[in-house]
Amino acid sequence: MKESQSITNNLLMEVDLLSNRLRNIKQSFKTTQNKGLKERLFSENKTIFNRVNEISKIAELLNKASTEKINFSNLLVEKTKRTLNENKFESNLFFL
Template sequence: MKESQSITNNLLIEVDVLSNRLRNIKQSFKTTHNKGLKERLFYENKNIFKRVNEISKIAKLLNKKSNEKINFSKLLVEITKRTLNENKLESNLFFL
């Protein structure tokens, strides 16, 4: 299986957008007192986290099939891993 760079690049862009949205959700969650908004932010965070997890699995599959030492799929694996770790470390924010 050959890696499609355009698909990998699109996934990189998507992870970047989702990562920024996760940070914005956390900031909004900290500053708002509206119960309905907090609930919506909680579910949005959960859905985005699921999508980043899906992209991470795709990235690992692409990376496993590639023979190259440096490629976009390795970058995608690293970025998704960092985004997931960042979200896991701060996940207790939603249970305060």
């Protein structure tokens, strides 16, 4: 399987957008007192986290198929790992 740089770049942009949205959700969750909004933010956080996890699995497959040491799929793997780790460390926010 040959890596498509166009698809990989699109996934990189998507992870970047999702990562920013996760940060915004956390900030909104901290500042709001509305119970309904908190429930919606919690649900959206879970959905986005699952999507980043899916992209991470795709990135791992692309990276394994590549013979080059430096490529976009390697960057995608790193970016998804960082986003997932950031979200895991801050997941306690939703259980306060």
